[in-house]
Amino acid sequence: MVSLPSSASATIDAPSRLSIEFGDRSYDILIGRGVLSDAAAWQALPRAECAVIVSNAVVAGLYGAALQGALAAHYRRVLTVELPDGEAHKDWPTLNLIFDRLLAEGCDRKTVLFALGGGVVGDITGFAAAAYMRGVPFVQVPTTLLAQVDSSVGGKTAINHPRGKNMIGAFYQPRLVVCDLATLDTLPARELSAGLAEVIKYGPIADADFFEWTERHVDGLCARDPAAIAHAVQRSCEIKAAVVAADEREADVRAILNFGHTFGHAIEAGLGYGEWLHGEAVACGMVMASDLSARLGLVPRTFVDRMSALCERAGLPVRAPRLDGPEQWLDLMRLDKKAQGGEIRFVVIEQIGRAALRAVPQTLVRETLAAFCE
Amino acid sequence: MVSLPSSASATIDAPSRLSIEFGDRSYDILIGRGVLSDAAAWQALPRAECAVIVSNAVVAGLYGAALQGALAAHYRRVLTVELPDGEAHKDWPTLNLIFDRLLAEGCDRKTVLFALGGGVVGDITGFAAAAYMRGVPFVQVPTTLLAQVDSSVGGKTAINHPRGKNMIGAFYQPRLVVCDLATLDTLPARELSAGLAEVIKYGPIADADFFEWTERHVDGLCARDPAAIAHAVQRSCEIKAAVVAADEREADVRAILNFGHTFGHAIEAGLGYGEWLHGEAVACGMVMASDLSARLGLVPRTFVDRMSALCERAGLPVRAPRLDGPEQWLDLMRLDKKAQGGEIRFVVIEQIGRAALRAVPQTLVRETLAAFCE
Numbered sequence: 174m175v176s177l178p179s180s181a182s183a184t185i186d187a188p189s190r191l192s193i194e195f196g197d198r199s200y201d202i203l204i205g206r207g208v209l210s211d212a213a214a215w216q217a218l219p220r221a222e223c224a225v226i227v228s229n230a231v232v233a234g235l236y237g238a239a240l241q242g243a244l245a246a247h248y249r250r251v252l253t254v255e256l257p258d259g260e261a262h263k264d265w266p267t268l269n270l271i272f273d274r275l276l277a278e279g280c281d282r283k284t285v286l287f288a289l290g291g292g293v294v295g296d297i298t299g300f301a302a303a304a305y306m307r308g309v310p311f312v313q314v315p316t317t318l319l320a321q322v323d324s325s326v327g328g329k330t331a332i333n334h335p336r337g338k339n340m341i342g343a344f345y346q347p348r349l350v351v352c353d354l355a356t357l358d359t360l361p362a363r364e365l366s367a368g369l370a371e372v373i374k375y376g377p378i379a380d381a382d383f384f385e386w387t388e389r390h391v392d393g394l395c396a397r398d399p400a401a402i403a404h405a406v407q408r409s410c411e412i413k414a415a416v417v418a419a420d421e422r423e424a425d426v427r428a429i430l431n432f433g434h435t436f437g438h439a440i441e442a443g444l445g446y447g448e449w450l451h452g453e454a455v456a457c458g459m460v461m462a463s464d465l466s467a468r469l470g471l472v473p474r475t476f477v478d479r480m481s482a483l484c485e486r487a488g489l490p491v492r493a494p495r496l497d498g499p500e501q502w503l504d505l506m507r508l509d510k511k512a513q514g515g516e517i518r519f520v521v522i523e524q525i526g527r528a529a530l531r532a533v534p535q536t537l538v539r540e541t542l543a544a545f546c547e
Numbered sequence: 548m549v550s551l552p553s554s555a556s557a558t559i560d561a562p563s564r565l566s567i568e569f570g571d572r573s574y575d576i577l578i579g580r581g582v583l584s585d586a587a588a589w590q591a592l593p594r595a596e597c598a599v600i601v602s603n604a605v606v607a608g609l610y611g612a613a614l615q616g617a618l619a620a621h622y623r624r625v626l627t628v629e630l631p632d633g634e635a636h637k638d639w640p641t642l643n644l645i646f647d648r649l650l651a652e653g654c655d656r657k658t659v660l661f662a663l664g665g666g667v668v669g670d671i672t673g674f675a676a677a678a679y680m681r682g683v684p685f686v687q688v689p690t691t692l693l694a695q696v697d698s699s700v701g702g703k704t705a706i707n708h709p710r711g712k713n714m715i716g717a718f719y720q721p722r723l724v725v726c727d728l729a730t731l732d733t734l735p736a737r738e739l740s741a742g743l744a745e746v747i748k749y750g751p752i753a754d755a756d757f758f759e760w761t762e763r764h765v766d767g768l769c770a771r772d773p774a775a776i777a778h779a780v781q782r783s784c785e786i787k788a789a790v791v792a793a794d795e796r797e798a799d800v801r802a803i804l805n806f807g808h809t810f811g812h813a814i815e816a817g818l819g820y821g822e823w824l825h826g827e828a829v830a831c832g833m834v835m836a837s838d839l840s841a842r843l844g845l846v847p848r849t850f851v852d853r854m855s856a857l858c859e860r861a862g863l864p865v866r867a868p869r870l871d872g873p874e875q876w877l878d879l880m881r882l883d884k885k886a887q888g889g890e891i892r893f894v895v896i897e898q899i900g901r902a903a904l905r906a907v908p909q910t911l912v913r914e915t916l917a918a919f920c921e
Contacts, residue, residue: 222888265639276710281887304678306884307705307716308796331681336650342681343717422682510680513655514596 177380177415188214189407193326193414195346195421202326202350202410204403209314209353210239212246218348219310221283224248227271227298228289229258232316235359240289240314248285252278256294261447263293263333265341271301282306285348291317291364292324292451296339299330303345313347316356318368318402319452322375322409323430325350327417333446337508338438344422352406357397366488367452369394370433372405373483374459375412377476378429381526383408388479391486428511429528432520433459436493439505443496456489461545466521468537476525493545502542503535551754551789562588563781567700567788569720569795576700576724576784578777583688583727584613586620592722593684595657598622601645601672602663603632606690609733614663614688622659626652630668635821637667637707639715645675656680659722665691665738666698666825670713673704677719687721690730692742692776693826696749696783697804699724701791707820711882712812718796726780731771740862741826743768744807746779747857748833749786751850752803755900757782762853765860802885803902806894807833810867813879817870830863835919840895842911850899867919876916877909 188205208214224244228237233255244251254274256267275284286309288298295313302311313325331342357365372394376384386404387394393401413430420427437458440449449457463480466472481491496502503517511518516532523529562579582588598618602611607629618625628648630641649658660683662672669687676685687699705716731739746768750758760778761768767775787804794801811832814823823831837854840846855865870876877891885892890906897903 265643269639272708272715273710276708276714276882279881279886279889281889282884283887300678304674304715304717306714307703307718329681334646334650336647340650340680341646341678343678344681507653508650510656512653513657515653515655 177412191410191414194418198346200347200349202352202414204352204354204406204410206355207353208351209236209356210243212243214351215243215247218247218285218312219283221248221285223250223252223280223284224287225275225280225284226251226253226287226289227301228253228255228294230255231258232290236289236316236356240287256297259447260293260451263297263446265332268297268301268332271298272305275305282309284309286311287314288312289314289316291315292320295320295325296331299345299347300332300342303330303343310348313350315350315352317360317364318357319371321352321406322368323371323413326410326413328421338441354403354406357402362488363450365395365397367450369487370452370456370484370489372409373487374432374455375409377480377522377525378432378528379412379416379526384525388483391483395488428530429520431511432528433462435506435509435511435517435519436461438509439502440494442505443501444494453490456484457491457493460484460491461493461541462519463522464544465519465533465537465541468540469521469533471521471523476522492547495546499539499542551786565784565788568792572720574721574723576726576788578726578728578780578784580729581727582725583610583730584617586617588725589617589621592621592659592686593657595622595659597624597626597654597658598661599649599654599658600625600627600661600663601675602627602629602668604629605632606664610663610690610730614661630671633821634667634825637671637820639706642671642675642706645672646679649679656683658683660685661688662686663688663690665689666694669694669699670705673719673721674706674716677704677717684722687724689724689726691734691738692731693745695726695780696742697745697787700784700787702795712815728777728780731776736862737824739769739771741824743861744826744830744858744863746783747861748806748829749783751854751896751899752806752902753786753790753900758899762857765857769861802904803894805885806902807836809880809883809885809891809893810835812883813876814868816879817875818868827864830858831865831867834858834865835867835915836893837896838918839893839907839911839915842914843895843907845895845897850896866921869920873913873916
């Protein structure tokens with residue numbers, strides 16, 4: 174079990190600052206509206222000749238100039254690298270675009286990278302920072318709800334391999350995470366819903382009160398009520414920070430953050446990356462993992478119904494694709510990073526607010542697949 | 548300055564064991580004849596379903612079966628991945644061969660990788676281990692002199708980029724290094740000489756007595772005298788271990804291990820990887836860096852002559868290629884990882900046994916280039 178801080182009150186006027194503890198690699202998460210364009214947000218970062226903003230065309234068009242302006246106060250050169258958008262491009266050729274540019278521009282090993290965008294930009298930029306000249310500093314500037322509440326915090330970086338998601342990467346912590354809530358105003362509704370999947374995740378695995386809070390506020394979250402969004406980001410980051418500080422390299426407890434992800438990654442890989450958004454696959458995967466938990470006798474069937482209703486209200490899918498039948502599902506899930514010696518392990522809910530990683534009898538997994546696949 | 552242990556006596560009969568101190572990532576270097584095929588050498592490694600030997604066709608043909616046999620005592624499955632040989636293949640497509648195989652075989656994140664070969668196999672396997680599922684354990688089993696005395700120790704892993712050597716990689720420590728001196732019996736003479744370049748390096752940067760020892764024993768080393776080879780490997784590993792333990796991520800003192808490498812990397816990149824062996828380029832680069840040190844007034848001209856004579860006796864080149872003239876040299880060296888803000892920095896010898904990293908006036912660098920380039 175991870176001990177969590179008590180929930181802070183929602184902040185929409187003043188930025189709030191959380192700390193994430195990794196000894197000499199500790200860092201802050203700054204949350205607030207408009208923080209991205211405030212030069213003061215960036216002043217404690219390492220000095221360097223050069224800052225490089227990594228983004229995609231859409232996000233760079235919206236926020237690139239503001240970030241560039243704020244960074245110009247601290248760095249003599251501020252370059253921007255635009256990557257192709259989407260999970261399908263979270264691969265080696267895209268990663269190499271960053272290396273090509275850094276080397277063409279003569280960027281040295283003090284260079285600071287800024288990941289401006291969603292989870293794809295954050296994961297790929299983080300891995301670029303981990304590997305360029307064996308490691309340069311980087312900063313997460315997440316502009317999607319999913320990235321703000323999940324992927325930008327905790328230092329997991331990666332690219333995909335055709336045989337599996339996030340198979341090649343590093344645990345590599347950023348120096349700072351800046352969550353500008355104003356960037357969520359321009360987020361497409363489908364992306365907002367995908368981010369809500371990861372918000373919904375934190376209640377069942379770690380905080381029963383927050384689960385009930387999400388049930389009460391899901392409509393407000395979908396309507397982008399600023400106070401609700403601020404609280405959701407703040408509380409999600411608090412929980413994630415507490416979990417990953419307890420287990421940086423996922424030896425153990427950190428695996429609970431993968432609730433829904435074993436089924437979810439199979440959906441993403443089985444349909445081809447980008448067909449479903451990551452958050453959509455996770456939502457469906459969480460309902461399936463809840464069903465599995467109920468089949469194990471850990472939670473009542475009513476919990477599965479509550480999870481399903483909550484995800485549906487958040488605009489998320491709760492029925493799974495068939496793929497090529499249960500064998501393809503099982504093959505894909507055997508490649509999950511939590512698998513050991515060919516045995517698939519699932520994050521199950523033991524009671525609302527508490528999760529665990531378990532090997533599950535294959536008959537039960539097949540029952541869940543039969544119940545959810547079209 | 549790094550404090551060094553006093554030189555142990557040469558061991559040719561019983562294996563010796565050095566420790567390299569990185570806190571909870573400390574590990575041993577085991578040096579001896581025939582240790583590779585001794586199952587006892589491997590028994591303290593992490594347990595796993597699967598061990599994967601990464602090698603090339605030549606080395607796997609010579610030592611693959613012996614290692615496989617020794618590992619079979621500890622792992623249920625022992626796979627071998629053969630990579631194409633040579634520095635020209637230290638790139639992404641080759642690295643990806645390892646990932647493809649690990650995923651095709653369903654290797655989980657407990658899998659232990661064994662790098663059986665020279666510096667190319669060690670660097671690429673180490674980076675594969677650093678990145679596969681965000682990090683799996685790995686072991687160095689160096690079979691060249693260069694890898695035994697230098698590249699297998701200290702956790703530098705990398706692949707090359709067309710614009711520069713070792714530009715993409717990680718600091719990632721192995722769990723164990725096993726130097727089987729018997730593998731050097733089959734090493735081609737040119738590769739033995741290349742390894743001697745890195746042996747010769749340790750004297751000028753850290754140990755004046757060892758410099759004189761290499762001058763006295765260079766003929767014995769070229770003749771593969773077992774006692775001389777054993778002492779050279781042992782002392783080189785001791786010095787390297789002391790330097791990298793003091794500065795794992797090359798913030799500072801570790802850079803002295805790059806003596807000769809700024810010029811050397813320019814030769815390798817300028818001629819195309821693989822044209823000169825790494826050790827050959829380093830030898831020539833060390834003589835050039837010694838010349839630069841003399842031009843700075845740090846060491847007498849006689850030291851440059853001694854370095855040049857020693858390298859020549861070891862069968863190593865001491866005249867540099869022209870490339871496309873001094874501008875190409877300078878362009879290539881500006882991409883060196885030690886450069887900062889466009890300023891090239893060189894490891895210079897302050898006195899025999901002591902080195903430092905310094906920015907050097909470009910006029911002096913041009914004088915050295917003019918003196919050495921055909």
